[in-house]
Amino acid sequence: xxxxxxxxxxxxxxxxxxxxxxxxxxxxxxxxxxxxxxxxxxxxxxxxxxxxxxxxxxxxxxxxxxxxxxxxxxxxxxxxxxxxxxxxxxxxxxxxxxxxxxxxxxxxxxxxxxxxxxxxxxxxxxxxxxxxxxxxxxxxxxxxxxxxxxxxxxxxxxxxxxxxxx
Numbered sequence: 001x002x003x004x005x006x007x008x009x010x011x012x013x014x015x016x017x018x019x020x021x022x023x024x025x026x027x028x029x030x031x032x033x034x035x036x037x038x039x040x041x042x043x044x045x046x047x048x049x050x051x052x053x054x055x056x057x058x059x060x061x062x063x064x065x066x067x068x069x070x071x072x073x074x075x076x077x078x079x080x081x082x083x084x085x086x087x088x089x090x091x092x093x094x095x096x097x098x099x100x101x102x103x104x105x106x107x108x109x110x111x112x113x114x115x116x117x118x119x120x121x122x123x124x125x126x127x128x129x130x131x132x133x134x135x136x137x138x139x140x141x142x143x144x145x146x147x148x149x150x151x152x153x154x155x156x157x158x159x160x161x162x163x164x165x166x
Contacts, residue, residue: 067133068121071140075118078143082111085147088154096153103150110143 085107089100117136124132 064121064124064133067136068118071118071121071136074140075114078111078114078147081147082107085151085154089150092153100150100153103146103153107143107146107150110139110146114139114143 086104089097089104092100114136117132117139120132121136
């Protein structure tokens, strides 16, 4: 595994442990000079670190699930828009249709890539999903651009009949 996959969870674990240990309520100090503060053992540190790691892993999983749900909803909306675009394209004149078909082929390729990236997020572990997230966001941006390119054929004539488009 690559070292960079562990940077974020480790940093979050250390931060959580620091906050947990530094923010723990303390009993009022009535040290009369003879009392020593309670001794912290290695087992105490291990327990606190384990709790911090568990909390970090839970947070990471929640973020992964949130991103996955958002991307799936956006993908479903994009699929509906692509279906509408296909219906509009069926009415284009033959000269405009050739250009549109090329754009639709590029759009379909980007759609498949985005779909694969969403599946990668779904199948990734909570530790590794942040790297997958970057690829999915890039694929989504590419899909959005391809959709805009394909839909430009209809910018000037969204409500025109096929005869008017010719």
